[in-house]
Amino acid sequence: MHTTLAQAAAPATVASSNLILLAGLGVFAILLALFNYGTRAGTIARATWKECLRQPVFSILTAVGVLVVIANMIVPFFAMDDETKMFIDCGLSTILICCLLLAVWTASIAVAEEIEGKTAMTLLSKPINRRQFILGKYFGILQGVLTLLVVLGLVMYVSTYLKFGYDHKEQAKGALEYYVMAEGSSIPKPEPQRLAAANAIIPGLTLILMEAALMAAVSVAISTRLPMLPNMITCFAIFVIGHLTPVLVAAGRFKLVFVQFFANLVATLLPALDNLNMSPAISTGKTIPVQYVALNAVYTVAYVAAAILVAFLLFEDRDLA
Incomplete structure (x- = not known):
């Protein structure tokens, strides 16, 4: 009896968690809209967003992302019962x-190249100060990343819905309909098992947005002083080390005091990106608690705020002439 109740409650719990996440993303989108149209920095954010969408790199990343997702859905992984997990x-x-590349590339174009090309000096001659310039650029980049994430996320969602049903049939577990008809209703509804598999990726997409937001803030701060190529190299190094910090800290416990100190210093200063990498857990069917996502959201906001403050300091005395 207890097992039956737990199994019945689990889908409801996951569904409520996904609704909370979607509501949170909706509130975030509303706050971005209020920032866009309610502040001076919002003018720069809207212009940066449009510039991001017009860039060839946005179209290229969108096309590549869609093609890779669809190709993975069609081409078999030869993983027996783990096809959907691998997908x-x-x-x-x-x-x-794709989102990280867009964030770092746009930050280099929108901040570093405008400073080098003296375009930033023209913007700052208007009633916009340097802090509003940085804020506008950052939130414009973030909106571009969010747009790409929504497009690729929708493709991924639909593909997962279709892929799960196909693999279910291939594993001789029975065919799943594309939709079901509720008793006494003529309105079709998504097939529950397919829908559950597709809904499982929502926490992963939310954490991807947080990781892209972190790297965008770091890239904006670096772009105030370095041109595109050094910025991209530095961001790549931070990305790699940020995912290795747990390994470094664990290794430092058994080494010299200096190694332990250095590992903890790196783990403190650089973003803890490995905490946002939940793709393996999601692909193996583990549920990501909404509390975990919420705690990472608080961490992301705090780290982004710190990175933007560093960007303010680096840009405050930057010579634009």
């Missing part, structure tokens, strides 16, 4: 890479 892991990783 989800590869799909979320593809979306993450």
